[in-house]
Amino acid sequence: MMGPVLAACLLIILSTAWISQANEALCKKDGGVCSCNNNKNSVDCSSKRLTAIPSNIPADTKKLVLNYNKLRELEPTAFHRLTKLRLLYLNDNQLKSLPEGVFDKLTKLTRLDLDYNQLKRVPDGVFDKLTNLKELWLQNNQLQSLPKGVFDKLTSLKELSLSNNQLKSVPEEAFDSLVQISEVQLYDNPWDCSCRDILYLRNWIREKQGNVSNIEAAECAVDNKAVLDITEKDAASDCVSPNTTTAIPTSTTTPASVIYDDIHEIKVPQENFQKFLGYQEPDHLPTQPQCLMSISGYLGLMMSLMLTSAAILYVFHFLKKA
Incomplete structure (x- = not known):
């Protein structure tokens, strides 16, 4: 009866080897889900x-x-193993929020691209550990406000893009710690020049004009007047909440499209399997690039399947004789 036991062990070993090989196929220089340049890490x-x-x-x-890609959320520990990371590109995804501490281990990071997502806010302190960061790209999101002190630790930052968001003002002293800054993109935001909160931004632009590029492009939402040119009389209002809209919704009925989207995002049991293969949706077939593997990986997979089949037949053979 030792034959079937040995065959079963062989089957388990081969299955484990196949899973390991599939994992390694993620990042091979000649194929896999991701492409790697080992010389440049x-x-x-x-x-x-x-x-x-x-x-x-x-x-x-x-x-x-x-x-x-189709990234909608990040795990809080998604990058915690990647402590040597210097460049991280997350642009052109569907991120709606950032978990607290997600970048805390990336102390060597010099560039972070988060542009062209759907971020409405960033958590307090989310960039605090990125003391070597030189470029931060947040343009083309839906940022409605910035937390106080959000850039305070970024003393090495040289380029910051906040263009094409929904910002109406920035917190007092928001840019004061950016001692190395050479470019800040502020255009295409609905800057509210009727509130006193805007005076900090106006004063900072006036002080840095000529030394920091692109800052003069910031314009008021109402009359397209340059933030640089507003007066204390223009910004006479003591706005309570300058980063929230005063528009009254015309209907409380939830659109059918929103309901559909919520249902569509319900996680299913196959989620981990989909995440590993990179599927977009449960009923969405994988695209050709996702399923491609290197030739060596393919041959190894076929060999594993053949050996696994042989082991199964071996088990059945001994069980029948028994």
């Missing part, structure tokens, strides 16, 4: 329709490209 996972960040990205990665 670079991993490119762009345009793979990923709904979650692959869990087996090499720990020594210095450049990680995740743009043009």
Whole structure:
């Protein structure tokens, strides 16, 4: 009766080996879900329709490209293993929020791209550990406000983009710690020049004019007057909440499209399996790039399947004889 036991053990070993090989296929220079340049410690996972960040990205990665995917949320520990990361590209996704502490281990990061997402706010202190950051891109989101002190620790920052958001003002002293800053993009925001809160931004622009590029492009929402040119009389109102809209909703009925979206985002039991393969939706077939593997990986997979089949037949053979 030892034959079937040995065959069963062989089956388990082969299955484990197949899973391990599939994991390694994520990041091979000649194929897999992501492309790797081992010489430059670079991993490119762009345009793979990923709904979650692959869990087996090499720990020594210095450049990680995740743009043009379907990421809607990040796990709080998504990047905690990647302590050597210097460049992180998360632009052109569907991120609606950032978990607290998600970037805390990335102390060597010099560039962070979060543009072209759907962020409405950023948590307090989310950038505090990024003391070596030189470029921060937040344009083309839906930011309605910034927490006080959000940039206080970014003393090495040189470029900051906040354009194409919904900002009406920035907190007092928001940019005071940016001693190395050379460019700040502020245009295409609905700056509320009727509130006293805007005077900090006006004064900062006047002080830095000529030394920090693009700041003069900030314009008031009402009359397109440059924030640089507003007067104390213009900003006479003591607004209670300058970053919230005063518009009264015309209807309390929830649109059918919103209901559909909520239902559509309900997680299903196959979620982890989908995350590993990079599927977009449960009923969405994987695209060709997602299913491609290297030739060596394919041959190894076929060999594993053949050995697994042989082991199964071996088990049945002994059980029949028994």
